Amino acid sequence: MDALFDFLRTYSTTIAVIGVSALLALSVWVTLYAGQLTLGNAAFMAVGAYVAALLGRHLDAPFPLALLIGAFAAALLALPLGAIVFRLRGVYLAIATLAFGEIVRVILLATPITGKGQGLNGIPPTTELWHIYLSLLIVAYVLWRVQGSTIGRAWAAIREDEIASASQGIAVGQHKLAAFVIGALIAGWAGGLSAHVTFSIDPSDFGFTKAVQVLVFAVVGGVPNVLGPILGAGLLTALPEVLRPLRDYRDIFQGAILLLVIIYLPRGLVTFVDVRRTRRLSRIGAVDVA
Amino acid sequence: MLLETVGLTKRFGGVTAVDRVDLRIVAGEALGLIGPNGAGKTTLINLISGVVGADGGTIRLSGADVTGLPAHRLAALGIARTFQGVRVFKGLTVHDNVLIGRHTRMRSDVLARLLPRPRDMADPDRARSLSLIERVGLGRRRSDVLAGELPYGDQRRLEIARALASEPRLLILDEPAAGMNPTESAGLRALIESLRAEGLTILLIEHDVRLVMDTCQRVAVLNFGRKIADGTPAEIQRDPAVREAYLGTEAVA
Amino acid sequence: MAEQLYNAVFIGSIYALFALGFALVFSVLDILNLAHPTVFMLGAFVALFAIGTLGLPWFVALAIAVLVTGLFGIVLDRVAFAPLRRRGAPALSSMISSLAVSLIVVRLVELRYGGDFITFPAGAVPAFVLRVGDATLEGIRLAIVVLSVALMVGLTYVLRRTQLGRDLRALAENPRAARLLGVDVDRAIAATFFVSSALGGLAGVLLAFAYNTLDSRMGVPLELRAFTVMVVGGMGSLPGAVIGAYILGFGEVASLVYLPTELRDAFAFGLLFLVLVVRPTGLLGQKSPDRV
Numbered sequence: 032m033d034a035l036f037d038f039l040r041t042y043s044t045t046i047a048v049i050g051v052s053a054l055l056a057l058s059v060w061v062t063l064y065a066g067q068l069t070l071g072n073a074a075f076m077a078v079g080a081y082v083a084a085l086l087g088r089h090l091d092a093p094f095p096l097a098l099l100i101g102a103f104a105a106a107l108l109a110l111p112l113g114a115i116v117f118r119l120r121g122v123y124l125a126i127a128t129l130a131f132g133e134i135v136r137v138i139l140l141a142t143p144i145t146g147k148g149q150g151l152n153g154i155p156p157t158t159e160l161w162h163i164y165l166s167l168l169i170v171a172y173v174l175w176r177v178q179g180s181t182i183g184r185a186w187a188a189i190r191e192d193e194i195a196s197a198s199q200g201i202a203v204g205q206h207k208l209a210a211f212v213i214g215a216l217i218a219g220w221a222g223g224l225s226a227h228v229t230f231s232i233d234p235s236d237f238g239f240t241k242a243v244q245v246l247v248f249a250v251v252g253g254v255p256n257v258l259g260p261i262l263g264a265g266l267l268t269a270l271p272e273v274l275r276p277l278r279d280y281r282d283i284f285q286g287a288i289l290l291l292v293i294i295y296l297p298r299g300l301v302t303f304v305d306v307r308r309t310r311r312l313s314r315i316g317a318v319d320v321a
Numbered sequence: 322m323l324l325e326t327v328g329l330t331k332r333f334g335g336v337t338a339v340d341r342v343d344l345r346i347v348a349g350e351a352l353g354l355i356g357p358n359g360a361g362k363t364t365l366i367n368l369i370s371g372v373v374g375a376d377g378g379t380i381r382l383s384g385a386d387v388t389g390l391p392a393h394r395l396a397a398l399g400i401a402r403t404f405q406g407v408r409v410f411k412g413l414t415v416h417d418n419v420l421i422g423r424h425t426r427m428r429s430d431v432l433a434r435l436l437p438r439p440r441d442m443a444d445p446d447r448a449r450s451l452s453l454i455e456r457v458g459l460g461r462r463r464s465d466v467l468a469g470e471l472p473y474g475d476q477r478r479l480e481i482a483r484a485l486a487s488e489p490r491l492l493i494l495d496e497p498a499a500g501m502n503p504t505e506s507a508g509l510r511a512l513i514e515s516l517r518a519e520g521l522t523i524l525l526i527e528h529d530v531r532l533v534m535d536t537c538q539r540v541a542v543l544n545f546g547r548k549i550a551d552g553t554p555a556e557i558q559r560d561p562a563v564r565e566a567y568l569g570t571e572a573v574a
Numbered sequence: 575m576a577e578q579l580y581n582a583v584f585i586g587s588i589y590a591l592f593a594l595g596f597a598l599v600f601s602v603l604d605i606l607n608l609a610h611p612t613v614f615m616l617g618a619f620v621a622l623f624a625i626g627t628l629g630l631p632w633f634v635a636l637a638i639a640v641l642v643t644g645l646f647g648i649v650l651d652r653v654a655f656a657p658l659r660r661r662g663a664p665a666l667s668s669m670i671s672s673l674a675v676s677l678i679v680v681r682l683v684e685l686r687y688g689g690d691f692i693t694f695p696a697g698a699v700p701a702f703v704l705r706v707g708d709a710t711l712e713g714i715r716l717a718i719v720v721l722s723v724a725l726m727v728g729l730t731y732v733l734r735r736t737q738l739g740r741d742l743r744a745l746a747e748n749p750r751a752a753r754l755l756g757v758d759v760d761r762a763i764a765a766t767f768f769v770s771s772a773l774g775g776l777a778g779v780l781l782a783f784a785y786n787t788l789d790s791r792m793g794v795p796l797e798l799r800a801f802t803v804m805v806v807g808g809m810g811s812l813p814g815a816v817i818g819a820y821i822l823g824f825g826e827v828a829s830l831v832y833l834p835t836e837l838r839d840a841f842a843f844g845l846l847f848l849v850l851v852v853r854p855t856g857l858l859g860q861k862s863p864d865r866v
Contacts, residue, residue, distance in 0.1 A: 068666050115851055122606050122665050123809075123854060126801045130846040133798065137840040176434040181427050184413075188421045191410040194372060198404075200396035200425035200487060239794060243673060250670055279685065286677030293671045294657045308467075315411055315469030319663050 042272070043160060044228070049268045050163035051225045056248035056260030057170055058217035063254050064178070065210040066190030068125040070242045071112070071132030072218040075105040077237035078135065079219025080226035081145050084154045087227075094157050098223040105219025108135065109212045117204035120193075128211075132242055140234040150233025151226075158227040166224065167261070170217055175257045186210060247285055251292045253299020255308075262301055322384070323348040323522050324369065324400075324491055329378035331364055338364040340546035341378065346491065351513060351523040353537035353554075355530060357566055360543040362526045363405055366493050369524075370402045371395040383490075397425045399490035403480040403497060405526075411469030415459065418468050418479055419450040422486030450486060457482045458508060474505055481512070492516065493524045498532050510536050534558070542566065577711065578827050584715040584784070586823025587722035590816045591777035592796050593803040594729065595770035597815040600804065602746045602766045605665050609650055609672040610774050610800070611793025612679045617643045617775025618782035618792065619683055625698045632699055632783070639779045640772045647771025648764050650675060684790045691789045699783045718780045725773070726816060733812070738765055746810075795839070802846040808856030817857060 083101035086092040252263020271281035371392035457478040534554040624635035654671040702713035733739035744752040782788040807814025
């Protein structure tokens, strides 16, 4: 038992980072499941982080409340995305979400209260490991249940064929927006948690690179079910830690895995879990990310 | 009068695909829509089902003006359709395809699913889907098959089951018999007949003119976007304008 | 004021060179090559290697950089895009695979050169100044503008007057028909990637020469601006990309005067987002953003 606690203590930051990464990956998963690619979730994470941290610092808000407000702020900010989500598809949508995310980040960079380029320092490390993993458990459970519900089925239909979906009575735009807003909510929550693990945050933590990284976790892990992003985040974060000497090569590692997965295993590593179904899908040419 | 279009028009760039078409569909009838390739039949039903917006004219459903409503609203109002060349959700199972068809009649069950449920709760939607799958001629055992794995003819049947799942008032079938052999078209004819016997109104686009003449009470003919004839099958067969449109084709004779 | 104008034209030209390569691949193959900013960076570093390690004069280094990046483009296609094309994968998969290659290449460069800013060896890069009125302008920027314009004209010529250009335009219109009509599709695609990456690499070398610095992440700001340029000019339109590039160049220089430095990036993204909401097809766009 002691050995376990020692292990947790030594690697606690890594384990925390894995948990947060898994949450972020799940936030992207929601939109991928509905067939949309979003590159803006890093910005929503930033909103959650800054709002939670500032509420704690200036208004002495209790931790859970600060997190909640941060998450809702992110979700609220995702609503204007509806203006584009209704009309754009594919790469245009990806670019638009990226632009949106970057605008948010740049505004954060320019607002005095956020400390601008220096970011915020001295954030109390209030987050415990169990906060992160309980959140992860709840989010994963809820998403799993939603996947099998009418909304989840609607998302899957939209991913397959938007026009046919609309003809079945599915309000495509609204469902897509819902996926984005839910994703933003989760990302915001994760951001708040993350800010209270690392002592400080600054805008560069939440840029294009971060957005890409989160996407990579979700894609490598896989889209078919909620296990995918969790697996992807865990694997890609833990592996370089475990293989210490490979630290410098982490990005190369991630790049290589991403390349192999997207070409040979487009539905992600989690397809190993249901090999039969994957084989059936590849036979009918329906095996792809989104 | 279930559905009525008045002066319905659609232009694509310089081409007028549908040109001031007046169409009337009476509740409970099967209306056939025929015409040479490129006559505008699919565009017309795209307009009626809300997939594209009209450039002119109106559409009335049971007297209410539904012009300009998007596809999902029209589906909720009772218009269901199949697509030329079949658009089933290939990566999803047969059962899921039909359940999605039922979207407008199902209540969102998200909240219910978040709480653990007793296992033996009967699911009326599931039961209904399975019976529809059987009705169109797919076996109940196939409900877990991926739609993309089905042979083409079965995918066509699945599309019909999916369309029926929403309990529509008007069912639009876009060339359902394309590529079917005589046995299969006979089966299709029987299905359409039994659906009509239950009071469903059907709009049937087909190139198999014999099927249309045998199944439909009335037939409308389009050519170059305009309606050139409208009447009983017998009247259409005698109509000189129709003969001219199908110039040289044996099909109408 | 003259200096601002000069800079605007210069930066617009760099954007245009970069965006042209990007737009070329998109218009012919319908994919966003997210590794394009990486060939931009690669060009600069190949030049650095040629000058610093091999001791070659700058114009040789330039030629080598262009050649190497062009070839890299062909390799990139073989590795990241061709397998997906064979499978008929959606455009998003290509975005992700090119992203993956990007990650690898950037990291490799960083392992060799580190992540900080590097300058060229003293005297290696030609530098001269022009005096216009009472303004002192860096001559190399003018040379770059002239070169860029010449290349744009050259590219237009190739696309309109040569067999290769016709093949590419056929491929862009309808790949299946092009193949049936006898177009050597593989050769055309290889040529597309060569030209596109060579242009990107060239833009990288030129920018590095102009500022006398380079770093492993130099492609990132350009990548994001390339999106703006393409969307404003119209996705898939090459002349649109050029126009969009100059609009962005002028807009950015102007906004620098009025906006605080932190918000400089905001202009590009704000413009991008605005255009996507209001008029996604851009100025000269041909491909509807409603189609995936």
